[in-house]
Amino acid sequence: MNTQEEVGEFTQIFNALMSLMRKFIFKVLCAGPIPNHVSFIMDGNRRFAKKHNLTGLDAGHRAGFISVTYVLQYCKEIGIPYVTLYAFGVDNFKRQPEEVECVMDLMLEKVEYTINQAVSGNLKGVRVYFVGDLNSLNERLRVAAQRLMEVTEENKDLMVVVCVAYSTSHEIVHAVRESCVRKCDGTGDDPVVLQVSDVEECMYTSVVPDPDLVIRTGGGDRLSNFMTWQTSRSLLHSTATLWPELGLWHLVWAILKFQRMHDYLQKKKKLD
Amino acid sequence: MDLNQSMRLLSSWIAQIGGLGLDLLWRFIHLVVSLWYIVSGIIEAVESYAISLGLNKKYSSINIEKLRCLAVVVDIEEARDVSKVIELLQWLRTIGVKQVGLFDSQGLLKKSKDMILGTVPGSVLSEEIGEKNSSPDQNPLALEFISSSDNKEAVMKAANILLQDYLKSSRPENDKGENFFTETHLNEALRVVGENVHAPDLLLVYGPIRSHLGFPAWRLRYTEIVHMGSLNYMRYGSLLKAIHKFTGVHQNYGT
Numbered sequence: 107m108n109t110q111e112e113v114g115e116f117t118q119i120f121n122a123l124m125s126l127m128r129k130f131i132f133k134v135l136c137a138g139p140i141p142n143h144v145s146f147i148m149d150g151n152r153r154f155a156k157k158h159n160l161t162g163l164d165a166g167h168r169a170g171f172i173s174v175t176y177v178l179q180y181c182k183e184i185g186i187p188y189v190t191l192y193a194f195g196v197d198n199f200k201r202q203p204e205e206v207e208c209v210m211d212l213m214l215e216k217v218e219y220t221i222n223q224a225v226s227g228n229l230k231g232v233r234v235y236f237v238g239d240l241n242s243l244n245e246r247l248r249v250a251a252q253r254l255m256e257v258t259e260e261n262k263d264l265m266v267v268v269c270v271a272y273s274t275s276h277e278i279v280h281a282v283r284e285s286c287v288r289k290c291d292g293t294g295d296d297p298v299v300l301q302v303s304d305v306e307e308c309m310y311t312s313v314v315p316d317p318d319l320v321i322r323t324g325g326g327d328r329l330s331n332f333m334t335w336q337t338s339r340s341l342l343h344s345t346a347t348l349w350p351e352l353g354l355w356h357l358v359w360a361i362l363k364f365q366r367m368h369d370y371l372q373k374k375k376k377l378d
Numbered sequence: 379m380d381l382n383q384s385m386r387l388l389s390s391w392i393a394q395i396g397g398l399g400l401d402l403l404w405r406f407i408h409l410v411v412s413l414w415y416i417v418s419g420i421i422e423a424v425e426s427y428a429i430s431l432g433l434n435k436k437y438s439s440i441n442i443e444k445l446r447c448l449a450v451v452v453d454i455e456e457a458r459d460v461s462k463v464i465e466l467l468q469w470l471r472t473i474g475v476k477q478v479g480l481f482d483s484q485g486l487l488k489k490s491k492d493m494i495l496g497t498v499p500g501s502v503l504s505e506e507i508g509e510k511n512s513s514p515d516q517n518p519l520a521l522e523f524i525s526s527s528d529n530k531e532a533v534m535k536a537a538n539i540l541l542q543d544y545l546k547s548s549r550p551e552n553d554k555g556e557n558f559f560t561e562t563h564l565n566e567a568l569r570v571v572g573e574n575v576h577a578p579d580l581l582l583v584y585g586p587i588r589s590h591l592g593f594p595a596w597r598l599r600y601t602e603i604v605h606m607g608s609l610n611y612m613r614y615g616s617l618l619k620a621i622h623k624f625t626g627v628h629q630n631y632g633t
Contacts, residue, residue: 341589
């Protein structure tokens with residue numbers, strides 16, 4: 107057996123051992139309560155690119171996508187049913203046009219790659235849903251996103267909600283508008299009054315329950331206009347680690363924190 | 379008992395023992411995590427006392443002008459002890475904070491508004507700032523009392539105002555309301571129902587966990603949220619450290 111084959115075999119054994127160790131860690135973690143919905147504010151891609159002297163406007167975001175695949179794999183293995191990713195905010199459109207275009211092109215590339223994976227049967231139970239003001243995206247990306255949602259519609263193990271062209275303020279205004287127009291279109295002589303449930307039904311993120319745990323990378327202590335309506339009873343966890351550097355242990359630590367506070371969070375939800 | 383039954387029983391015992399083993403390991407991990415929190419709590423307490431005694435020169439001067447509006451979120455169990463809230467407000471006044479929004483989800487602090495305003499020297503309701511002779515103090519502490527009714531309920535009141543305007547308007551048949559329902563309109567409607575729409579720069583959370591506990595969502599967009607621990611164990615040094623850290627934050631607001 108030559109050196110290359112030996113290295114390949116060693117890598118396979120090493121990966122298999124790592125996978126076994128990871129599954130054992132998750133088995134132990136699952137002895138306690140697991141969050142039903144985890145949201146990620148994926149901050150730090152540009153700083154990662156600067157830190158590692160990567161060239162290209164999308165270099166940091168490419169590294170960020172690799173992190174997305176690992177995090178989703180871990181969440182699926184742990185058994186978390188819903189994951190939300192804050193991929194691109196409405197305010198991010200104010201960045202340099204070249205950077206915005208680059209990020210949109212990268213998103214299109216990754217969406218098309220994911221469609222191929224889904225069609226080949228490699229997505230293994232992952233359903234992808236895009237939420238946000240999708241009309242503000244270019245047509246190719248919008249069509250690709252729609253296609254990805256269609257091909258993964260039947261998957262049931264993990265629902266991944268990708269927030270694109272999203273912000274809470276935009277979401278609230280959109281939901282108020284939608285619910286008002288629906289109320290006006292309704293028939294009957296009853297007085298037309300909006301309830302909280304009418305508006306919440308029309309929110310972009312109405313497809314998922316409220317998050318139990320919000321994890322923000324990059325060291326920021328703010329929500330940056332992300333799900334402020336839905337996170338009244340969420341544990342907000344912040345880590346200085348940049349998104350492309352987020353690993354298994356960061357996720358495990360966040361879930362351990364959630365488990366410590368689970369009784370308190372349940373008590374708060376019951377009070378509601 | 380035949381072989382199959384014995385195998386099933388054995389598998390069941392192994393699964394139960396395995397489950398028990400995992401459970402014990404999980405509890406042990408949480409014990410280690412709790413110990414870590416105790417140790418880091420002690421370190422934080424020591425650091426806080428050092429800051430309060432002025433031993434750390436880094437915190438001797440704070441650019442308080444950067445903090446235009448501070449909000450304090452208090453867990454409802456802790457909001458019952460108003461004396462602690464009053465002490466906190468006095469500390470904030472000493473540091474030089476000029477505007478504080480006090481939030482608890484059930485409005486307990488709103489009910490104690492008169493007591494708080496009567497006890498904290500120089501404090502006035504933020505709505506009264508700007509009225510002539512509202513406070514003899516040159517540097518009043520403007521207080522705002524907020525609860526969950528200022529969150530989703532307030533947005534609904536504002537939304538219903540917009541809805542009534544929309545109903546009364548003459549609009550084309552397939553109109554989707556884009557000209558009636560905008561961020562500016564919602565902001566204005568919130569002001570009409572008596573809500574403050576200004577976003578606090580910094581939100582200090584006093585309670586068991588880092589959560590905004592239902593603070594008005596419309597105002598939380600880019601607010602820095604810092605967990606301060608229990609109000610019963612609040613420390614002046616930790617407060618100074620949190621405000622100092624905020625003054626060093628640079629935000630790009632998504633750009």
